[in-house]
Every structure is written in structure tokens, then in C-alpha cells.
Amino acid sequence: MDGLEWAVDRLWPRTLSRLTPWLMVLPAILLVGLLVLGLIQIADASLRTLDRSTFLMSDSWSDANYARALSDPVYAKILWRSLSGAVIVTAITLFFAFPYAYLMVRTPRAWLRKLLLIALFLPFFIGQVVRAYGWLIILGNQGIVNDMLGLVGVAPLRLLYNYPAVVFGLVQYMLPFAVLMLAPALTAIPEETEAAAGSLGANWGRTLVHVLLPMARPGLVGAGLVVMTLTLTDFAMPAILGGGSQDFIANAIYDQFFRTSDQGLGSALALMLVGLGSLIVGAIFMLFGAGTLAMGGRSK
Amino acid sequence: MTHSRPRRQLTRRSLLRSTAALGATAAILPSKIWAQEPEKPSELIVRAWGGSWVESLKAGVSDPFTEMTGIRIRHDLTEDNEIQPKIWAAAAQGRVPPIHINWDTTTNATKSALRGVTEDLSDLPNLANATELAKPVGFDGYPMVNTYGYVYVLAYRPEAFPDGPPASWRHLLDPKFKGRIALYNDGIGFHFPAQVAGGGTLADIPSNMTACWDFVEEMKAQEPLLGEDPDFTTWFQNGEIDAACTISTNAREARMNGVDIQWTVPEEGAKFDTDGMWIPVGLPENELYWAKQYINFALTQQAQQVWLDGLGLPGVVPGLTPPADLVDDASYPTQPEDFKNLIRISGQIQVENESEWFSKFKAIMQG
Secondary structure: OHHHHHHHHHHOOHHHHHHHHHHHHHHHHHHHHHHHHHHHHHHHHHOOOEEOOOOEEOOOOOOHHHHHHHHOHHHHHHHHHHHHHHHHHHHHHHHHHHHHHHHHHHOOOHHHHHHHHHHHHHHHHOOHHHHHHHHHHHHOOOOHHHHHHHHOOOOOOOOOOOHHHHHHHHHHHHHHHHHHHHHHHHHOOOHHHHHHHHHOOOOHHHHHHHHHHHHOHHHHHHHHHHHHHHHHOOOHHHHHHOOOOOOOHHHHHHHHHHHOOOHHHHHHHHHHHHHHHHHHHHHHHHHHOOHHHHOOOOOO | OOOOOHHHHHHHHHHHHHHHOOHHHHHHOOHHHHOOOOOOOOEEEEEOOOOHHHHHHHHHHHHHHHHHHOOEEEEEOOOHHHHHHHHHHHHHOOOOOOOOEEEEEHHHHHHHHHHOOEOOOOOOHHHHHOOHHHOOOOOOOOOOEEEEEEEEEEEEOHHHOOOOOOOOHHHHHOHHHOOOEEEEOOOOOOHHHHHHHOOOOHHHOOOOOHHHHHHHHHHHOOOOEEEOHHHHHHHHHOOOOOEEEEEHHHHHHHHHOOOOOEEEOOOOOEEEEEEEEEOEOOOOHHHHHHHHHHHHHHOOHHHHHHHHHHHOOOEOOOOOOOOHHHOOOOOOOOOHHHHOOEEOOOHHHHHHHHHHHHHHHHHHHHO
């Protein structure tokens, strides 16, 4: 930042100094502008229908793609599966991420903190697809889990290619994100606060419910938002662990763009996904504030 | 249907006319004659499927072509569905396309041909020697060239069918196969035999496919796995499935990898389809010429024999001999009577109805 200010001092005319803040945010504006341009193009495509005799998009606009997306039961089913999946994955992920993050920031043992950090960051070096394929090996009919079950006389179980398998894969994928979002919020809670609660007679459970969770709310909200939006838009886990019958919205969008070549319907579904995600995020902001995503600003 | 640009077509045709006298031997010309041809590009980019598919193409077509011409062949393994919008966008914006030759399904290629982004291949000399299978159905010319056929067989693990090969697709409805069957995730290959297995007729396609959807509903109760080509081989290898409607090449690959697997064409029939090659519009003239020579070479007996031995699929030129393991195999039709139980529906009907069939299949399977 100092370097940037130094460069501005020398290169930016002093007469324009009141515009300096705008200069600082110019890269961000350009980035967002590019995204908006892309969205405008997608919006334009979503209003054009595909002529299957020429595979060209129509010259005129219509709401046919939106009407189809809203009236076809398969999209309602997929939408519901994506939404419920996002809620379930967020809840389970936060349930596991909280104790992990708490232990990581509170443990007095350096080796344990390092171990937890390594375990946290290791998955980031392995892509989502590779991790999903890893689960295919572990949970497959001839995988490690079924091998172990076989040792105690249990016949192979179908652990893959169903909704629970998708949720499981997503939780495992989202856990590091949630821990990373929660850790700063927990670090900001003074340990003395917990000690004070204990000295006033609160047991561990009451301290958790009445002290820790309320004070960690910004972190929980931030982590929840990140996990929920990432889950809502996920493609790989439903595709790989769902066995083709557990599609999320992103899979339906892919199908329209790349299987049926219907970019209009694909664009309509994509915009509806963006709209839905924005609505959810907006509703959470209104109800709970922006959490740690507010970057230190006051949360509600 | 024509997709050519008149300004360039005259030049291209004149170039091809100049070599027409060389006829079918053009593909095996000595280098000194090639030297009189348009300037050679340093490489041609051919989109291909991975694994044994690209290895076979390399052995049968690409490497010999490089040896003859000195033009390096780069294989682009972008999925066929994913390269399509890139080519379409390049054509719409007047840019040079990202590849020279697209090795594609005939159905996908038909979409591109209908959109007008394919070069006309009618003047390839080796088409004169090719069978009727090479000609795309529903077009006047050759916006693509079919290069071989394949069958969506019923592949199965013999130990799961102790009484012998399943004679009917309906055998898959046996409760013991619940969760042990695989279909393509868009239902491709399964619609037409399902129409027959469901009590309908092929003549009713596409106007009345109720029988097909009834049978798909029955199959849905069996909780089939839905995937793509690589999934089938993996699932067979990992013991996840006992039967699948898949291209025979995938089943053969699994068998070559040591999996005990066989395949059959049930009494209701099995879908027969083709893959082909086409050239996107927008290439520089000399690159277009050499891309055509590549496809022309792919239509020689020499190239087809090696390429398709690797895939285990019947080609489009006479005189090919099937691989030893596929002699008299239902997935390798060579005589007219071999096609009796195979279902072939025109690419245009498939293209026009694909989206609706896909949506219906998805609606059932995602429900």
C-alpha cells in the first residue's frame, strides 16, 4: 500500500487528488465491469431461442426460455435438490468446522496447531475432481470401506451414486473453507471471556451457547455464506458422486450449453441461479449481517 | 446443403481438381509430389477422444500421415461437446477455428452442418471408394464424412447372467440388477431399443415414443448409474455394475484390461450409429487443403485397418478384416444381414428431437 501511495504521489497530478480513491478502486471496477458485461451477454442470450433447423439463435427476444425453465418439473426438482443440498451441507459443515477451528486457535500445543493447519491446507493442493475420485476409490463396491465391512461379514453396500454421497463429498470439500472463515472470528474472542463465564458458574455447554456462539456469529455467518453459495453452484461433486441422477443446477446448465447446444436455455438457467444466489445472500445479510465478510465493519 | 464461401470455393476446387488425377492414390503419394501442393502448415490440430480412441487414431492415421507429409499432428482432447461452442463462436466472429479437423459424433457434426460451419468435403478423392455408410444422411453433399459405425450393445458380466447372454433388454428389469445397470446420462443409445422393448415400433419414432418412456420409467425403478464412456469401463472394472448399454469399444477396452465381460445385441435390437470427421470453416486455404488430405487419408484401407482395429469398429471402405476377437461379432457388422437387428435412425431426426428426448430422459431419471 505504501508503494502504491508513493507511485500515486509521483505519477498522479495533485490537482486530481480528490479522485485518488477512485483510482485505487479502478482495477476492482474494471473486474466487476467485465463480469457485468458477461452477465449482459448471458442475459441477451437467455432471451433468444434456438432454431433446431439451423442451430442458430433467434434474432428476436422472447421469454420462452424462462417459461420453459419455470414450467418444466425437472428444473424445479433440480432447483430444490440444489437448495436443500446447500442448506444441509452448510449446517453439517459448520457443525464440524466450529470445533476444528476452536481447537486450532485455542490449543496451547504448537505441534497440534501445526498438524491441524497442515490437515486444513493439504486438501487445497488437491483439486476438487481428484478428491471426488478419491472417494470413488474409498467408498466404491471394492473400496476400502466395503473391504473393512466385508471383514465383519457385511455384504458390500452401495455407498456411492446417491444424494448422501454428494452431500458427504461437498461437506468434505467445504470444511477447510469454513474453518478458514471461522478461525479469525474465534481468535478475536478473548479467552478471558470464557474464563469469566466459567467463574460465574457457567458449565462448558452454557459457555458455548451463551458466550462462544454469539460472539462467533460473524464468523459463522461469513463461513455459512461462503459454503452455501459454493455448494449451490457446485458442479463436480454431483457429477462424479451422484452417478448422473443427482444433478445440481450447474449440471443442468452444463447440459444445455454443451449437450443440447441450447445456449439460450442454459443462459436463462444461469441467470436464475445468479438471481437465486443473490437473493439468499441478500436475505442473510438482512437477517444476520455480513459477518466476517464485512471486513471489520459493524455487523448487525 | 452448402456451407462454402464462393470466393474461396473456386480456389479450393481448382486446387483439388489439380490433384484429382491422382485419385485414391493421393493419400500415399511420395514426398516429391506433395512438394507441388500448397504450402504445408507445420502442424494440423485434430480433436479426438482420449485413451484407446486417440491411440488408435495416432497409430492408424496421424503417424502415417506425418510420415508421408512431414506435417505434425497435434491431438486436442477437448470433449466433442465442449469444442463445439468454441468452433461456432470462431465462425460467428470470423476468426480462425481452434482446430483443423473435428473427429466427432455424426449427431454433433450434423448440428454444426445445419449451422453452416462445416466445409464441404464432397471432392475428397477417396470417397469414390467408400461405402454408403460414409455418406451423412439428410444432406446433399458431404458436410462431414462418416468414418466408421458402432453399436450400442448390451454389455454384461457373464457371472451375473449364468443362463447365458440376456436375450432381451427386459432382462435388466430383474430385481437382482437393481443399482447394477449403467446407461448414458443423456439416454443416448437406449431410446430406440427401449421403444421396442416397451412395446412400440421404430416407425413411431419420433412422433410417438410413449413406449420408450414407459420402458425408461421401468428402468428408472432399477436405479441405474448414469455416466459417460470412461465411466462404463471404470464401473465394470470396479465391479460396480453387471450390465450396461454402451458402445462396444468401451466394453472391449474393459475386456482387454482383464475384466470378464461380454456383449450382445438383444432381440429388440441395438442402436447403430456413426462417427465422422469434418473441417470447420475459416481456415487459411493451404491449411484447409491439408486438413482435407488428412481426412482423405483416413478413408484409405491402409489407415482404416489399423485405426479401426484399435477401436474394434467396422469402417467405411471395402476389404477391411475384423480383429480376430470380433469375427462374427454382433458389434462388428460387415454384411447386410448383420444389420438386420441394428437400429439406424437418421442424424437429422436425432438432432431435431435430441433436446426433447434428453429432457424427457432427464425428467424421468432425476425424478
